[in-house]
Amino acid sequence: MNATLQSWLTENLQALKDQHLYKVPRILETPAGGRVRMNGREVVNLSSNNYLGLANHPKVVEAARKSIEEWGVGAGAVRWIGGTMKVHDELEERIAKFKNVEAVLVFTSGFTANSGCIPAVLTSDDVVISDELNHASIIDGVRLSPAEYRKSEGWVYGHKDMNHLEDILKRAGNFKKRMIITDGVFSMDGDIAPLPEIVALAEKYDAFVMVDDAHASGVLGRNGAGTTSHFNLYGRVDIQLGTLSKALGVVGGYIAGSRLLKEWLINRGRPYLFSTALPPMVAAALIAALDIMENDPEPMNRLWDNAKWWKESLASLGFDTMGSETPITPVYCGEEEKAVRMEQMLWEEGVYALSICYPTVPRGRARIRTMPSAAHSREDLEFALEAFKKVGRSLGVIPSTAEV
Numbered sequence: 447m448n449a450t451l452q453s454w455l456t457e458n459l460q461a462l463k464d465q466h467l468y469k470v471p472r473i474l475e476t477p478a479g480g481r482v483r484m485n486g487r488e489v490v491n492l493s494s495n496n497y498l499g500l501a502n503h504p505k506v507v508e509a510a511r512k513s514i515e516e517w518g519v520g521a522g523a524v525r526w527i528g529g530t531m532k533v534h535d536e537l538e539e540r541i542a543k544f545k546n547v548e549a550v551l552v553f554t555s556g557f558t559a560n561s562g563c564i565p566a567v568l569t570s571d572d573v574v575i576s577d578e579l580n581h582a583s584i585i586d587g588v589r590l591s592p593a594e595y596r597k598s599e600g601w602v603y604g605h606k607d608m609n610h611l612e613d614i615l616k617r618a619g620n621f622k623k624r625m626i627i628t629d630g631v632f633s634m635d636g637d638i639a640p641l642p643e644i645v646a647l648a649e650k651y652d653a654f655v656m657v658d659d660a661h662a663s664g665v666l667g668r669n670g671a672g673t674t675s676h677f678n679l680y681g682r683v684d685i686q687l688g689t690l691s692k693a694l695g696v697v698g699g700y701i702a703g704s705r706l707l708k709e710w711l712i713n714r715g716r717p718y719l720f721s722t723a724l725p726p727m728v729a730a731a732l733i734a735a736l737d738i739m740e741n742d743p744e745p746m747n748r749l750w751d752n753a754k755w756w757k758e759s760l761a762s763l764g765f766d767t768m769g770s771e772t773p774i775t776p777v778y779c780g781e782e783e784k785a786v787r788m789e790q791m792l793w794e795e796g797v798y799a800l801s802i803c804y805p806t807v808p809r810g811r812a813r814i815r816t817m818p819s820a821a822h823s824r825e826d827l828e829f830a831l832e833a834f835k836k837v838g839r840s841l842g843v844i845p846s847t848a849e850v
């Protein structure tokens with residue numbers, strides 16, 4: 447072991463601990479669900495993205511099992527070298543139809559879809575104009591590209607600030623291409639991007655739009671087809687990213703757009719070119735998950751029923767859910783210490799809900815992030831609400847006189 451590296455690691459791990467940024471994942475001892483056992487404790491889990499409960503839906507599991515029996519467990523190679531199977535093509539065709547676009551290219555995760563697509567469509571003659579609250583995988587994708595984007599140079603706009611976006615577009619006329627990129631649903635706040643306004647500005651200033659719908663897939667739009675569907679902007683959003691790992695319950699990501707875009711990414715998307723294809727059982731499970739999303743409205747209805755009940759109940763107790771419009775429901779705490787303490791106390795009450803602090807969100811805007819889902823029964827959420835009431839009162843997050 448190199449001593450310099452070892453001491454560097456020790457020092458920097460200690461620094462993370464000192465700043466309360468050190469992470470220790472808890473261990474799930476049961477399948478992902480609304481109520482789980484974690485680190486030996488039964489808890490209501492409010493920190494999963496399994497929106498529709500598809501991660502262990504019997505039909506999805508059965509599709510994976512049948513695929514394993516027929517095809518084994520691995521694809522064996524990157525897609526273009528010999529890893530593309532019929533089931534990969536079928537999955538892409540199914541998603542393209544679902545999203546109502548010409549073509550879809552699947553990657554092994556949403557993260558790699560961002561880091562593959564963004565640098566592939568940009569050169570040093572271009573500029574990226576990005577919402578300040580965009581997801582880390584967008585930021586990494588942008589960093590991998592040679593295009594101009596730095597915040598210090600003014601190419602990042604205030605969260606959903608359309609006047610700011612327009613000011614930037616007015617200054618960006620000299621670049622060859624202008625890309626506006628935004629989360630469809632913001633992952634830490636649960637609010638929705640003003641996509642109609644973004645698209646209108648893009649059309650006015652000759653920019654193209656990429657929307658990351660990781661948290662909108664399965665949640666917004668027709669059968670969960672995302673923000674483009676939600677706002678009826680078909681044909682006006684150039685690049686849509688989706689994940690197959692959240693509402694769809696398995697793993698993977700995709701880029702949806704034109705046939706030319708797909709053709710380009712097959713040739714220039716580096717994670718597509720250099721990372722092994724998804725296992726065929728994953729693709730088969732995802733086709734089964736899509737079948738459910740397209741034909742059974744029940745999981746999405748239950749998701750929204752639960753989300754509305756959860757938000758209204760929290761608000762009636764006096765909690766601030768920070769303008770969330772989707773199932774992602776932040777519960778505002780403010781100071782980092784208060785959020786961390788609240789997470790610990792909720793855990794002791796049998797509720798797993800993670801605190802989210804700086805640098806994931808701005809300093810002084812710490813929160814507990816909750817994710818009600820179709821996998822929760824109303825009893826699960828009632829149980830969690832009691833815990834929030836008790837802990838919120840004791841920490842002074844809500845007034846102690848609040849009534850349900």
Ligand SMILES: *Cc1c(COP(=O)(O)O)cnc(C)c1O
Binds near residue numbers: 583
């Ligand atoms: C989770 C997430 C991703 C990454 O998707 P994975 O499939 O989990 O890699 C990308 N963008 C946003 C906004 C996300 O929330």
